[in-house]
Amino acid sequence: MKYALNILLLILTFVSCKNENEKIVTEQTKPNKIVLISVNAPNKFIHLIKQDSVGKKLKDSLGPKAFSNNNGFAYLDYMNNVQTWRPKPNVSDTITIETHNDYLELSTNNFFTSIKETFLVKNGDTIIFNYEHNIPKAKITNREVSDIELNYNSYRLKKLFDNKYTSYYLIFGNMFLNENIEDYEWKSIDYYNQAKLDFTKEVKLLDSLKNNNLISQTNYLYRKDALNMLMEKHKNLKNIKKWLEQKKSFRNKEAIEQVFGFDLSETDSLMKFSFFRNYLNNISQYNLNFIEENNGSSGGFYIDSRIRFDSILKDKRFNQTAKNFLLFDAYNGIGQNFRVKDKEEYFKKLQESTTSIEQLDKLKKDYKLDFNKSNELVLTSLKNDSLTYRNLLENNKGKWLYIDFWASWCAPCRKTMPESNKLKKELKEKNIEFIYLSLNDKNENWKKAVEVNGILSSQNYFIENGNVSKVIEDLGIKTIPHYLIYSPNGELVNGFANRPGQGAKEQLNKLITEK
Known part of the structure; x- marks a missing residue:
């Protein structure tokens, strides 16, 4: 019996050594890079707000317009810094991104939806982006992948919304489409209720795609999380939040909205997803009231980002990875809306609080944060x-x-x-x-x-x-x-x-x- 046990231990040791060797070989041969190729990216285009359909030909230029620049592709680099690649317009352009994760999310804005146009790609992939009606469409050259899975956002826009504005977009975007701005809040609530129905339809669509092996389990869970986060974002809009509170006061069981959230202990693995970063931003607003500013012909609304910055520092829910991301976001608000003395004070706090030195250097360079000559222009x-x-x-x-x-x-x-x-x-x-x-x-x-x-x-x-x-x-x-x-x-x-x-x-x- 002792002999048999020794043989078993020897076998286990051999297998263990073999597995370790295989692991070493795998780690050494892992590509750790993703190649992006953009073909003829648009530079700048005009979107007529009342044009509510992708590819619709403009008959005239009347009505409110939006000038959309090439917003590029945002991603989280291997140092946990949000980067944006803006491909050169009207030519073929290439970038190689270093990555050490199994997946990388690339996100860009889509005018017709409130959800970002996202592409979930694998380590080692080469992706070519072509553009249809100024919207990127991806193709992976090194492996077979379902077009529905890779270009899911375009698929859902066609399948569920007939390539028109989504209900999610119209919750906010209806203010640009209606002449009577006073109707905006009630119309927003109508579109929110429609979005709830569309949410249910999309969950069923995702279930069907997964059951028919048209999308992977990973992509299925990723898309569901993004959709849940989108609904949570709408619930926190000021007028909708107020309406939901009023409904709740009637103690109607049907009025109780399900709260969606993430396990913040998983922050390090979730940070690569834009919907999770949006979630962190949402929960770190701390219900701060808006400051209204009127400068004659212009103005704006913003929260006190100084209070937000200090609150993030004290918030025990956030680990260092989350704080690195959120503190830079809060500092941007300080940089845009507050005085030089505040910018200097909070830049010193940022230096003391972040471990993201690369991002700190980039911020200092981009905004020329040299406070030694503040008394001069x-x-x-x-x-x-x-x-x-x-x-x-x-x-x-x-x-x-x-x-x-x-x-x-x-x-x-x-x-x-x-x-x-x-x-x-x-x-x-x-x-x-x-x-x-x-x-x-x-x-x-x-x-x-x-x-x-x-x-x-x-x-x-x-x-x-x-x-x-x-x-x-x-x-x-x-x-x-x-x-x-x-x-x-x-x-x-x-x-x-x-x-x-x-x-x-x-x-x-x-x-x-x-x-």
């Missing part, structure tokens, strides 16, 4: 000469100054440029200098726009530190375009001047006459 000329805003004002003393804060990406800014050129010609005898300062722009785009807009002969400067300059705050510049008027002695006489073609000429003439 640093400018660069077309000839790459550097100076400060203070230097600029001193250099132009003795002249009236009409200063235009703009950017190449700002459509209203560029729309006024012909009127600005016209105004400059009309006032050329009035000792007025027109100065254009590009704010939160890309240098190469700025240079091209200066030439295209015909303002090359004027003074043009690129603002290097707009995100961290207290000068921008002191001048009250929250949105662009923004115009300032200085007198010849360097005094700011109008911090919110009229736009060219909208009263600027009369305003300038009056000031010059009075002075």
Whole structure:
């Protein structure tokens, strides 16, 4: 018996060694990469809001429009940082992504749905993306996979919604389709109830696809989780949440909505999925009230991301992987809506709290977060000469100054440029200098726009530190375009001047006459 036991142990040891050797070989030969090839990606296209069907030909250009840029494919890299690949438009473009997981999710926005267009691919795959009506369609070249499974989003859009706006999209999107904005909230609730019916239909569709081996068990569970998360997102919309609370108050059993969530102990394995990252964002809003901002012709709503940032730090539900993701998201809210002192304070907190050094460096580089020169506004000329805003004002003393804060990406800014050129010609005898300062722009785009807009002969400067300059705050510049008027002695006489073609000429003439 002892002999037999020794033989068994020897066999088990041999098998174990063999398995370990096989594991080593497998790990060494694992590709650890995914290759993406994009063919003729769109650059920018116009979507007519009332066009509610994929591929429908536009008869005219009337009605509200959305200008959609190539938003690319978002994915989680091997360092748990969200990256976006934007393929070059109108050509063939390739990227190789390093990965150490069995699966990688690629996601992009689809105008007709509230759910992202997602593709679940395997380690070692090569995927070619072609575009139909500006929507990507994937094909895997190295293995056989069901087209329904790979391009499920396009399949569901056709099968369940006849390639038209989904009920999920219309919960929010109906405000763009109806002239009476007051009906928006009630229509949203109607579309929410329709979405619940469509949810049930889609679950049955997924069950059928799995039972007929048209999608794998992995993809089946992945699609169901994404769908559940979509419904949870809609339940948390302000007006729908309020309506659901009212229903619950009647103690109607049918009114009790099932709550969907994830096991946060599985965060590390779930982070690669965009619906899970959305879930983390949703549960880290902490029911904060919206701050309303009105800047005359523009404004917005946002939560206090400083409170959110501090709450995420203290929240014991989140491990370090979740905090790395959420703290950067909260900091983006601080960077967009709060003062330089807050940006500096919370950037220091972010440095102390994150283990994602690569993402921290990228944030600092992308937003030029150098707080050492916050008391100055640093400018660069077309000839790459550097100076400060203070230097600029001193250099132009003795002249009236009409200063235009703009950017190449700002459509209203560029729309006024012909009127600005016209105004400059009309006032050329009035000792007025027109100065254009590009704010939160890309240098190469700025240079091209200066030439295209015909303002090359004027003074043009690129603002290097707009995100961290207290000068921008002191001048009250929250949105662009923004115009300032200085007198010849360097005094700011109008911090919110009229736009060219909208009263600027009369305003300038009056000031010059009075002075």
